[in-house]
Amino acid sequence: MSPRLVALLLIAACGHPPAPAPTPAPPPGNPDEMPAPIVDHMRRHAWGQMHLSWHTARRWDLLPPASRAFAESQGWTRAPIQEGAPGNGVEFLAMHRMMFQMLRDVPGSNGAFASWPTPPTEPHAGVAFDAQMLAAIDRIEHHLDTFATEDELGLYIETAMRPLPGNPTARATDATAGVHNYLHNRFQDRTSPVDLGNPAVNLLNRRFWQLHGWIDGLWTRYRAQKGLRDDDPAYKAALDAAMAAMTTRMKAGPVVPPPSELVDVLSGL
Numbered sequence: 653m654s655p656r657l658v659a660l661l662l663i664a665a666c667g668h669p670p671a672p673a674p675t676p677a678p679p680p681g682n683p684d685e686m687p688a689p690i691v692d693h694m695r696r697h698a699w700g701q702m703h704l705s706w707h708t709a710r711r712w713d714l715l716p717p718a719s720r721a722f723a724e725s726q727g728w729t730r731a732p733i734q735e736g737a738p739g740n741g742v743e744f745l746a747m748h749r750m751m752f753q754m755l756r757d758v759p760g761s762n763g764a765f766a767s768w769p770t771p772p773t774e775p776h777a778g779v780a781f782d783a784q785m786l787a788a789i790d791r792i793e794h795h796l797d798t799f800a801t802e803d804e805l806g807l808y809i810e811t812a813m814r815p816l817p818g819n820p821t822a823r824a825t826d827a828t829a830g831v832h833n834y835l836h837n838r839f840q841d842r843t844s845p846v847d848l849g850n851p852a853v854n855l856l857n858r859r860f861w862q863l864h865g866w867i868d869g870l871w872t873r874y875r876a877q878k879g880l881r882d883d884d885p886a887y888k889a890a891l892d893a894a895m896a897a898m899t900t901r902m903k904a905g906p907v908v909p910p911p912s913e914l915v916d917v918l919s920g921l
Contacts, residue, residue: 684857685846689760691856699751701726701907702898704852706747707918708910710735713820719914726908734820736813741806745871746890748864750898751855767865771835779838788828796874805874809867835863840919849919852910 685691694700705728708715712730715723733739755761771789773781791798792809799805807814812830816822824830839859840849846857854860880887 682844682846684844684859686856686858686861687760687764690755690758690764693755693758694855695907698907699855700852703855704910704918706897707735707851708914710740710743711917713815714917716913716917719911719917722911722914734813734815736807736811736815736824738807739803741803741808741810742890743806743894744810745802745806745867746894747898749868749871750891750894752861752865752868754895754898765861765865767869768862769866771831771863771866776838781838782834784827785831785834788831791828792831792870796870796877799874802871802874802880805871809870832863832867837919850910850915851918852907852915 686694705723705726708719708723709728709731711734712720712723713734733743752765756765770793773786773789775781788808792805796805799808808826808829810830810832812824812827812833814822814824836848836854841847842849844857846853848854848857848859875887882888
């Protein structure tokens with residue numbers, strides 16, 4: 653008896669054809685990764701290299717010789733204002749705001765940049781949230797009036813570094829400074845392709861935009877409380893400088909993975 657006849661007899665006996673074998677489910681994507689249109693756009697335009705160069709230039713005085721040689725081989729140079737120095741707070745706020753403005757025009761970005769209403773403070777990987785950083789969150793969410801300037805606010809949020817002439821490793825005397833760096837380090841994962849501690853890839857991580865969306869919202873609230881306008885020349889100049897720095901870096905050539913030593917320098921403070 654032919655196979656076709658056997659199949660027809662089976663169908664007649666059962667009343668319906670046998671169910672096809674189930675299609676294997678596609679492998680799950682990385683839940684930490686931004687949507688594909690955003691990831692593709694950032695990779696095509698070398699956003700990771702731009703972000704890495706921005707932070708490297710501002711921790712230049714801390715670079716070991718091999719990391720500095722790598723940076724110089726990419727054509728990068730020392731930023732006049734180092735991380736934690738006066739003026740870096742506004743630089744930090746403006747650069748990240750400009751990134752939001754540029755990426756929100758990318759097709760497929762709707763809803764991709766939702767921010768944290770407040771950072772998650774439950775234990776992570778078995779580690780409790782630092783009490784000093786809880787105090788920092790309380791201050792910036794409920795006491796913005798304690799910051800005299802935007803730069804003071806930006807520095808306080810960004811980093812505990814406060815470099816001095818001849819002492820690039822000097823730190824803030826306020827132990828609550830630097831919640832931004834703390835949160836990057838808290839959620840870093842060197843095994844992840846979107847490691848939040850690695851500036852070359854962390855733009856692809858959803859937590860990056862949740863964190864920086866929260867910070868950007870705080871800056872907006874601060875400016876509103878102070879009665880600061882978007883047509884203020886200093887504000888416009890800060891955004892223009894951020895745009896110029898970013899677009900220059902995006903034209904800098906192919907992406908070259910940073911040495912692990914450099915990632916250590918950029919994620920370890």
